[in-house]
Amino acid sequence: MIKKSLFWLLTAFACSQAVAAETGVALKADQLRADTFSDAKVVGSVNKNDAVEILNKKGAWLQIKAAGKTGWVRLLTVKRNSAGGNNVAGVVGVATGRSGTGKVVSTTGIRGLSAEDLKTASFNEVETKKLESYTVNAEDAKQFASNGGLSSHQYPYFTGGAQ
Amino acid sequence: MNKTLTQAMALALCSSLAWGTASALDLKGVLKDAVNEQLGTTNKTEAAATTTPQSTPSAQDKLANINWKNPSREDEIAVGRNVTGTILGAAPLVNDAQLQQYVNKVGRWVASQSERADLPWHFGVIESTDVNAFAAPGGYVLITKGLYQRLSSEAQLAGVLGHEIAHVVQKHHLKVMQKQALLDAGTSFLKEKISKNKLTQRAVSTGAEISARNLDKSAEFEADSMGTVLAARAGYEAYGLAEVLQDMETINNNDGSVALLFQTHPHPDDRLAQLSQVSGDQMDNISGGKTLENRLYKLK
Numbered sequence: 480m481i482k483k484s485l486f487w488l489l490t491a492f493a494c495s496q497a498v499a500a501e502t503g504v505a506l507k508a509d510q511l512r513a514d515t516f517s518d519a520k521v522v523g524s525v526n527k528n529d530a531v532e533i534l535n536k537k538g539a540w541l542q543i544k545a546a547g548k549t550g551w552v553r554l555l556t557v558k559r560n561s562a563g564g565n566n567v568a569g570v571v572g573v574a575t576g577r578s579g580t581g582k583v584v585s586t587t588g589i590r591g592l593s594a595e596d597l598k599t600a601s602f603n604e605v606e607t608k609k610l611e612s613y614t615v616n617a618e619d620a621k622q623f624a625s626n627g628g629l630s631s632h633q634y635p636y637f638t639g640g641a642q
Numbered sequence: 643m644n645k646t647l648t649q650a651m652a653l654a655l656c657s658s659l660a661w662g663t664a665s666a667l668d669l670k671g672v673l674k675d676a677v678n679e680q681l682g683t684t685n686k687t688e689a690a691a692t693t694t695p696q697s698t699p700s701a702q703d704k705l706a707n708i709n710w711k712n713p714s715r716e717d718e719i720a721v722g723r724n725v726t727g728t729i730l731g732a733a734p735l736v737n738d739a740q741l742q743q744y745v746n747k748v749g750r751w752v753a754s755q756s757e758r759a760d761l762p763w764h765f766g767v768i769e770s771t772d773v774n775a776f777a778a779p780g781g782y783v784l785i786t787k788g789l790y791q792r793l794s795s796e797a798q799l800a801g802v803l804g805h806e807i808a809h810v811v812q813k814h815h816l817k818v819m820q821k822q823a824l825l826d827a828g829t830s831f832l833k834e835k836i837s838k839n840k841l842t843q844r845a846v847s848t849g850a851e852i853s854a855r856n857l858d859k860s861a862e863f864e865a866d867s868m869g870t871v872l873a874a875r876a877g878y879e880a881y882g883l884a885e886v887l888q889d890m891e892t893i894n895n896n897d898g899s900v901a902l903l904f905q906t907h908p909h910p911d912d913r914l915a916q917l918s919q920v921s922g923d924q925m926d927n928i929s930g931g932k933t934l935e936n937r938l939y940k941l942k
């Protein structure tokens with residue numbers, strides 16, 4: 480029990496450290512907005528390669544501070560500096576209610592899946608038939624989409640060049 | 643689209659360079675006929691005679707008769723079914739019919755927005771704490787329970803499935819398996835006569851591993867880019883996949899649940915940066931997408 484509390488205390492400490500240090504760099508020029516929607520008031524801007532501080536996360540939006548101005552940008556605008564995910568959950572991890580390994584530790588008992596497991600596995604006809612029994616046809620999927628208020632759009636694939 | 647084509651061609655070119663030895667053998671032309679025979683591109687009658695002559699071919703028969711040089715749609719599905727069944731041999735489906743049906747509805751709707759809407763798409767959640775997802779040729783897609791549990795909206799699920807659907811649309815894994823079969827056919831002839839059946843067995847038995855093995859980095863980036871657009875076409879919030887990638891950034895690199903994923907895919911940081919680069923300002927043209935947090939099926 481004591482060990483467990485100590486673990487959480489240390490975890491919390493590690494997280495708060497990470498939160499304070501969360502920084503990133505702007506991958507592209509963008510406008511900072513007052514709120515998390517695309518027509519929210521513009522409160523500033525960020526240039527490509529600007530160093531930014533990441534303050535908060537909400538859905539696909541990040542609240543950042545750049546050149547003294549604070550506002551929200553889409554998450555693809557900023558690359559986080561804490562690359563590698565080594566023991567820092569950072570703002571993003573905290574905002575999503577996760578701190579590194581917490582989620583995984585709580586679900587022991589079921590095995591993981593390694594390359595070796597896949598190499599040595601043998602075909603399972605029963606499970607394959609079961610999988611196929613759940614198949615949904617295009618018409619039913621369309622109805623399901625429509626029930627959720629989804630409609631299809633003709634967006635082209637992205638044409639930007641790879642790095 | 644042109645860009646995508648170019649990328650796919652570059653990928654194919656890189657891969658064929660990697661298999662330079664096999665090409666060299668092929669160029670000599672001496673083995674060409676023998677290899678063709680083994681690949682099922684010639685001598686159909688002989689091949690048919692060696693398999694069971696029943697009117698309805700079993701799954702095994704279909705596998706034994708795959709034309710690796712130019713696989714048909716049916717060939718592709720037979721291969722994908724075998725690969726998928728092998729993954730299911732390592733990790734069975736989560737025993738929750740409602741969950742499986744839900745994932746099939748979302749997946750099928752996203753797949754309907756692709757260029758291969760006609761495939762018989764199958765989706766499943768498998769019993770594993772790992773964070774990963776798999777695609778196999780012909781329209782088979784599996785996602786682990788470990789990844790599913792991290793999702794917080796239907797749009798995120800659509801993004802993940804969109805990535806896997808893109809692999810199938812671009813035949814990324816099928817191409818790797820074809821090369822494997824071609825290489826085996828070329829080299830094994832030097833050592834021994836190998837039956838076509840055995841050749842196929844070898845290509846397919848490595849298939850499950852291939853479905854997890856690293857594709858060319860550009861294939862993963864392409865699947866992120868196409869998967870994002872497929873989910874947006876389906877009416878979902880376009881940032882679903884990006885959100886999932888961002889969430890993956892928060893998992894410790896040394897965490898066992900992402901060991902296989904991080905072995906076989908570029909790091910989420912790089913994937914996000916690449917997605918940002920490729921999408922440019924084109925994400926701004928996509929609006930009104932839905933997240934549908936409340937409709938995401940909750941695991942029992």
